[in-house]
Amino acid sequence: METASVFDIYRGTTHDGPGLRSTVFFQSCPLSCRWCHNPEGITAAPGVWWEARSCIGCMLCQDACPVSANPAGETGIHIDRERCIRCGSCVDACPTGAMSFIAREWSLPALLDEVLRDQAFYQKTGGGVTASGGECMVQHAFVARFFQELKAQGVNTALDTSGFAAFSAFEEVLPYVDYVLYDLKLLDASAHRQFTGQDNSFILENARKIASAVKEERFRAELWIRTPLIPGATATAENLAAIGDFIAGQMEGQVRRWELCAFNNSCITKYQRLGLPWACQDVPLLRKEETEALRKAAVSGGVDNELVFVTGLLRE
């Protein structure tokens, strides 16, 4: 049976497309953005993680580990990911759920049942289901089947993607997509490599191809662009102006919305649970005047002012 590795499902979210939505976070991502808000979703082999607030310190997890991969340190239980064989014995032994698998496998019928629980809300609010990640296109064959079934049930679908996938994979999924939420993070190639670990030429090429395909009505999806505003990385006037130029000049007039998503550090506990440092730990929220200046730079290249929105938390 076809299955997908999924590390989270948010219900009732308003962030990933129109209306009230369920967002399904598919495991694995070819990028490693320095500001990543879902670090647990990057690796293809996620294993287990530990949550301090649920732990009662009984150490049953350590007793259960066959390879001594979960020693306790000053900051709590540390999973040695080189040593861990992802057997799950610590998860079974833990009485509180403090030790858990990061991701789990879902069959197509089970995942459909899960998200269709909220079908009435989708209908009432113009919402639906969003595939996110990680990079959901890593599991594109499953996503295509998932969306095909949702469309058959009258549920609208949104694809939240970094654009880093073969165009042939997009061609498989896009017939079943109502909204493409396409990330354009950095236009400068070397900055893109520096901050995400990958080249952006592939991403830009796919953006052009998807825009052309939408213009030619080969797909009926509505195209949204999303740019994370990360101080010290993406949140510069030069970068926003360059992305604006790209959208205005190379996306065939097909972009219906451009979201500038203000940085927040709400994911810090995820890094703590993984035992990883986070480069953005001390980065502050942006101020309204900063986002206004960035928005101004964004529209300087000719993108319609009405299409550009700042989203997310701001500093008082």
Ligand code: SF4
């Ligand atoms: S998953 Fe298995 S190997 Fe890994 S820490 Fe838990 S018990 Fe040890």
Ligand code: SF4
């Ligand atoms: S078994 Fe669970 S509660 Fe006990 S020490 Fe390990 S993680 Fe904490």
